[in-house]
Amino acid sequence: MASLKELKGRINSVKSTQKITKAKQMVAAAKLRKAQTAAEAARPYASRLSQVMGSLASRIVISENSPKLLAGTGKNAVHLLVVANSDRGLCGAFNANIVKAARLKAKALEAEGKQVVFYLIGRKGRAVIRREYPNGIIGGFDTSTVREAGYAEADAIVAELVALYEAGKFDVAHLFFSKFRSALLQEPTEQQIIPVPAPKADAAGKSGDAVVEYEPEEEEILGQLLPRYLKTQIFGALLENAASEQGASMTAMDNATRNAGELINKLTIQYNRSRQAAITTELIEIIAGAEAL
């Protein structure tokens, strides 16, 4: 059995760990509220933009002259997986889940004979993907330099993606991020971003009957709209990810704090038992010594 001193040391170490997890839990709870508000504030823009996209796309016939972002490159050989992770750990299986989803997709694509390359956002998850696909990472974006990933970051990411796309580095891009359902539930989500999937018909039907004038021409507007639409998608994903990260972190830290509490209780009981045993042995020794006289 461990000595008293050892036990005491362990109890103290678990206690200080518990303090850290508890603090992290509270920080995550506070940040979660902020991230959630930010994600909600971004929704009107995204929904309006996809409405506009819908009404515009419904009157344009995809031809060879259409913007490549909408029509595709005509090939389907190289797939880019954009994996958005967080920069920090201590959030349970959050990053692992996203990476897992991306790896499953990569395996499936490879089984179909496609080539898979990666673009990584965030610091976590890099090592895992680099180990499996040492030459597959064609780019990445570091979000650890800013406090909160925002529209400027989405802007930079999209600029880089579009440049890679136009250089013919990939034909199809999928985005992996974690959708925020609730503080307890985050869903790793996959979404095709390039070529831009044609928006749903219901948005198009609403304004489809009115004759809309365009200035400049439809094609030109679409050319400007597409990168912006892409940006909104990435921005939305970054915000959802931020909220999910805090949610996952809160849950994970809550569990850790509880586990630490249980461990402390168990160790304290063990400590008290051994203390009592030591006292009893001491007493027996004294009594035995006295009787021997």
Added chain:
Amino acid sequence: MALHFELVTPARLVRSEDVYQVVVPGSEGEFGVLAGHAPFMSTIKDGVVKVFKTENSPAEEIAIVGGFAEVTPEGLTVLAESVAA
């Protein structure tokens, strides 16, 4: 009849109100939108959106950067990249 005007940026919904007239800096020239304007869509250049609350009130100016304006029967929606405070 009032014109329903909405100004949206990626970060938030900046404005959503009924106004008399809005003048938008379209990429091919400024245009004013009153209630009952025909459906219309245009890109915007960086500039100032002028909002007239009523017919005679002074213009309220909002500086915006890049985006789109869409006029539908429901009103005018301006989607801007960013808005100067």
